[in-house]
Amino acid sequence: MKRPRPAPAATGDTPVVVAARRTAIGTAGHAFKLVTADRLASAVIAALAGEVACLGEPVDDVVLGNCMGPGGNLARVSALGAGLDRSVPGVTIDRQCGSGLAAILIAGQAVRSGEMNVVIAGGTESASTAPVRAHRGGAPYERAPFAPAGHPDPDMGAAAEALGVERGVARDRQDRYACASHAKAVAAREAGGFDGEIVPVEGRGHDQRPRLLRPASLARLPAAFVPGGAVTAGNSAPNSDGAAAVAVVPERLRAGLPGLRLLAGAVVGCDPALPGWGPVPAVRRLLERTGVSMERIEAVEIVEAFAAQTLAVTDALGLDPLGADGERVCGDGGALALGHPWGASGAVVVTRLFARLVRGGAPPGTLGLATAAVGGGLGVAALFEVV
Incomplete structure (x- = not known):
């Protein structure tokens, strides 16, 4: 009935x-x-x-x-x-x-x-x-435009390369960040840190990709998108399903259920030539609107599409994911290790925040931030609080 x-x-x-x-x-x-x-x-x-x-x-x-x-x-x-x-x-x-x-x-x-x-x-x-997409009567094409004619419309790999160059993100930092993302994800997987969030499909209940990497091995990989560039297959997130x-x-x-209170969200446009920069104005608007400082946020989850893009954003926000903020930023690894199922990745980072803060027993009032860059020049961000 x-x-x-x-x-x-x-x-x-x-x-x-x-x-x-x-x-x-x-x-x-x-x-x-x-x-x-x-x-x-x-x-x-x-x-x-x-x-x-x-x-x-x-x-x-x-x-x-x-x-x-x-x-x-x-x-x-x-x-x-x-x-x-x-x-x-x-x-x-x-x-x-x-x-x-x-x-x-x-x-x-x-x-x-x-x-x-x-x-x-x-x-x-x-x-x-x-x-496979194609115009009627035409040849197949890889993707729809992110911007109209007359505006920059780079592919995301080339855009990540350009952002890394503009913000001075060196190749060795990109490779070290990718290694750290994988190492954190492997440790979390082995400790059962993902078990409470994964719904098995086709009998698979574990992420396929995370593995231990060595910077020396990554350093030998050729540039993937721009000749002589720093962005490689090893420091980029793979196309994924999820x-x-x-x-x-x-x-x-909510009947007493613990959870994450959604305090505020922000969606902001930026230069379509540098779409990976989008989280910076989105997060800044979010913090200004809520009066919260970055220092108060205990957990940050960013969609790690590329190490170059992630480091450019974290540098601008005053975060040091290869140092003091290593456990704060993508503490169990991110898309570089887990994979990047495009339309799902923004929800994956909220699921990770929920696991880290709610299932992890963080006290009420603990703040968490989720953010993602978007092709075409956008940033999306959301601020949560444990209840």
Whole structure:
């Protein structure tokens, strides 16, 4: 029998992430090479719906980010595939690599407005099964434009190279950062640090990619995008498959569940020639709006698309991930080690914050930051607080 759907409150409430899950992440063409984006997402959505069933509230909507999927409304397809009621509509958004985080911000806005009580939000990507795109009657093309004619529209690898050069990020730092990301991820995996967040799909419950690397080995790799450049396959995140999502509810309904209060979010544009810079103005706007200093933030999760881009951003924000802030910034490794499923990565970093702070037992009031750069020149950021 279908449960009646109670009307949301007349006024909104502070949104709280009370559950966060993801699939393992597989390198494109390997672990999940035959698993479509909706199937990856459905597994995560079903797990989250089960976790929040104790609240006695039906899921109002599913918001999913996706970049390169088959089209259509993947969120609706995934919601039905997860067994949710047919009344759950679903909406799919595209902010490229920031899509998963942007979806969570949209869910937070719906809850804060009072229009919805329970929203599952995140992202999904299957680089392995993404369709080949072509204009009608024309040749296939790799990607849609990030910017129109007359504006810079670099590929992300070349853009990361340009940002690294502009901000003085040397090759050896990039390689050392990549090694550190892998080392942290291997240690977390061996300690069971990812077990509480991963929903097994096709029998795989562990990330495929993390492995111990040596700077000397990385130093021998050739430039991947610009002749003579510093950005290589070893210090770049690989194209990947995976999904991640969170459950967002108003604080008045969380029934004592621990979680992450969504304090504020920011989406900012920047120079499309240097899209990797986007997190800097986004985070700065977020901190200015909330009156929070970077020193107060205990955990930072950034989508590590490239070591050059990550270090340029952390340098600008006054963070030292290869020194004093090594455990603070991507403390269990990031996309360089785990992989980069584009539309999902922004939700992966929130799932990691949830694991590090909520499952890790951080005291109430602890602050966490999630951020991502976006092709075309955007930055997305969100500030959370443990409750």
